[in-house]
Amino acid sequence: MKISELAAESGVPLATVKFYLREGLLMPGQAVSRTQADYDQEHVARVKLVKTLSQQPGFSYQLIGRILDLVADEERPAPQRLGEAMAQLPPGPGTADDIPRARALAKELDLALDESSSCVSHLEAALAAPDDVGLPCSTERFQVYWRHIRDLAEFEVKGVAGESSAAASLQHAVVGTAIYEPVLLALRRLAHQQVYSGEL
Amino acid sequence: MKISELAAESGVPLATVKFYLREGLLMPGQAVSRTQADYDQEHVARVKLVKTLSQQPGFSYQLIGRILDLVADEERPAPQRLGEAMAQLPPGPGTADDIPRARALAKELDLALDESSSCVSHLEAALAAPDDVGLPCSTERFQVYWRHIRDLAEFEVKGVAGESSAAASLQHAVVGTAIYEPVLLALRRLAHQQVYSGEL
Numbered sequence: 001m002k003i004s005e006l007a008a009e010s011g012v013p014l015a016t017v018k019f020y021l022r023e024g025l026l027m028p029g030q031a032v033s034r035t036q037a038d039y040d041q042e043h044v045a046r047v048k049l050v051k052t053l054s055q056q057p058g059f060s061y062q063l064i065g066r067i068l069d070l071v072a073d074e075e076r077p078a079p080q081r082l083g084e085a086m087a088q089l090p091p092g093p094g095t096a097d098d099i100p101r102a103r104a105l106a107k108e109l110d111l112a113l114d115e116s117s118s119c120v121s122h123l124e125a126a127l128a129a130p131d132d133v134g135l136p137c138s139t140e141r142f143q144v145y146w147r148h149i150r151d152l153a154e155f156e157v158k159g160v161a162g163e164s165s166a167a168a169s170l171q172h173a174v175v176g177t178a179i180y181e182p183v184l185l186a187l188r189r190l191a192h193q194q195v196y197s198g199e200l
Numbered sequence: 201m202k203i204s205e206l207a208a209e210s211g212v213p214l215a216t217v218k219f220y221l222r223e224g225l226l227m228p229g230q231a232v233s234r235t236q237a238d239y240d241q242e243h244v245a246r247v248k249l250v251k252t253l254s255q256q257p258g259f260s261y262q263l264i265g266r267i268l269d270l271v272a273d274e275e276r277p278a279p280q281r282l283g284e285a286m287a288q289l290p291p292g293p294g295t296a297d298d299i300p301r302a303r304a305l306a307k308e309l310d311l312a313l314d315e316s317s318s319c320v321s322h323l324e325a326a327l328a329a330p331d332d333v334g335l336p337c338s339t340e341r342f343q344v345y346w347r348h349i350r351d352l353a354e355f356e357v358k359g360v361a362g363e364s365s366a367a368a369s370l371q372h373a374v375v376g377t378a379i380y381e382p383v384l385l386a387l388r389r390l391a392h393q394q395v396y397s398g399e400l
Contacts (some may be wrong), residue, residue, distance in 0.1 A: 044333050045334055053333040057291075080396040085394055094231055096324040120258040125380035133244055135376050137228075137383065144355050145387055148348045151390035153345050176335050177392050182326035183337065184388070187345055189286055189319040191353035197279040 005041040017047055025050045049175065056178065058090025068120050070172045078170055086172045087118035097120035101128070105142045126195035143168070156180070205228070205241040212245035217247060218219070225250045225265050249375065256378065258290025271371045278370055285374045287318035296321035303327070305342045 006029075007014040026046050029037030036124060036128055053059045070085040102124045103183035106113040130137050156176060206229075207214040220226035226246050229237030253259045258283060265342040299315060302324045306313040313320055330337050 004284045049333045052329050056329065072224075082396050083393055086389055089389070091379045114393075119386055119393060119394060123386035123390065125382065126386045129252050129256065129379045130383070133249045133375055133379060135372060135379065136283070137380075141355070144352065145384060146391075148352050149384065149387045150391045150395075151386060152344065152348050153343075153388060156391070157395045168315070173392065173396050175333055176330075177389060179329045179333060179335065181388070182336075183330070184322065184345060184384070185351065186319055186323035186326045187349045188353060188381070188384070189289070189317055189377060190317070190323065191346075191350045192357070192373065193283055193286055193317060193319060195350075195353045196282050196373050 001039050003037065003039060003172060006043055006047065010044045012051050018172075019032050020047060020050055023061060023065060025068070026037075035079070035128055039198060052179070053175070056182075059178075063088060063090070066175060068171070077082060077180070082173060083114075083117060085170075086177065089174070089178050092118075092120070096124040099124040100135075101131070105137070105139070108139045111146070111147060125160075201241050203237065205240060206243055206247065210244045210246050210251070212251050216251070220247060220250055223261060223265060225261060225268070241290070241377075252376070252379070256382075259293075259378075263288060263290070263292075267374060268371070271374055282373060283314075283317060283371060284376065287369075289378050291322070292318075296324040299324040301331070301337075304338070305339070308339045309343060309346060311346070352384075 001008065003017060004014055007017045011016070021028065026043060029039040029043065050064055051060075052063060053064050067085050067088050070081055070088065071082060099120055102113065102120050103115075105111075105127075114154050124125065127137055157173070201209065203217060204214055209218045215258055217226065221228065226243060229239040229243065250261075250264055253264045254261060254285070267285050267288050270281055270288065273281060287357070289335050299320055302313065302320050303315075304325075305311075
């Protein structure tokens with residue numbers, strides 16, 4: 001299809017599609033003449049992906065490009081690419097100097113912790129707030145959280161394991177992690193309201 | 201204790217404590233002279249609470265004041281106060297004109313949905329993104345999410361049910377909902393990385 005059709009089909013203005021092309025967020029089409037190129041469904045999917053991600057809090061175009069490049073770099077092992085792409089997700093690489101809370105909880109749960117992972121420094125930062133307001137994360141709470149979240153993660157990963165290619169599945173892994181966060185938070189608030197209302 | 205001791209014990213600069221007082225974020229102490237007041241542990245807890253909340257993304261002082269006022273307004277029924285306070289949590293009141301996705305999923309799950317709740321319009325907005333990137337939320341996924349999140353919510357609510365007073369428990373409900381969100385997201389990313397790395 002022509003670039004104008006690509007714009008129409010993905011529901012994104014033509015100028016925006018051209019911007020994605022210039023910034024390398026969208027792969028070039030197949031050249032059919034000096035001034036025209038041919039685009040396909042993969043291009044439609046990519047335009048929608050970039051547009052949707054750009055509407056999520058914390059996602060700049062620069063960040064989207066960095067994440068998609070990391071995911072697509074087939075020179076390096078997949079787990080490493082995944083870890084690095086995940087580390088880029090907003091709020092970005094963690095900055096904890098030390099991780100005493102995360103380490104203590106992981107030890108109590110006998111959980112192997114990759115201390116270099118940015119998820120671990122996010123966890124450390126996240127655990128400081130409950131402490132500060134006098135609602136500390138008990139071992140029991142951590143256990144219950146981890147059990148549920150780990151089960152959820154296994155279910156979610158099964159869902160992308162059937163992807164057509166390793167690259168698609170890796171991209172879906174990172175995008176799915178990010179894009180379902182607001183869904184889970186909305187459901188949790190809904191559940192809290194329901195459960196509390198029954199108790200109050 | 202004196203206001204300077206309050207500042208020292210809560211680890212917040214004196215000028216900030218005075219600011220909290222002026223803005224009504226901190227309740228006045230017990231007057232002991234024309235220029236001095238006496239503060240207690242409840243004040244320490246409040247100062248820490250305001251400070252910690254102000255460090256969470258999306259929490260302005262104005263918003264913190266509004267949430268704490270809503271929670272404390274004992275003239276109105278607790279479930280209503282809870283719902284309104286929850287609706288204020290960032291990203292703030294939802295703005296969905298219609299909620300077709302949330303309604304369809306709730307129907308499939310036979311879930312009672314309070315359509316006026318801001319959580320429902322957040323859910324609707326959150327569900328649009330997975331659709332747009334071609335990773336739509338299947339009924340099965342929604343069921344699995346809801347089962348885990350609902351179980352988690354019941355566990356979390358049990359945790360605050362033992363609070364000393366209804367007001368404290370309501371405040372902890374709202375604060376706990378907000379403050380544990382980053383913990384859950386960090387754990388989910390950690391779990392995703394673990395599970396995917398095993399699969400890749």
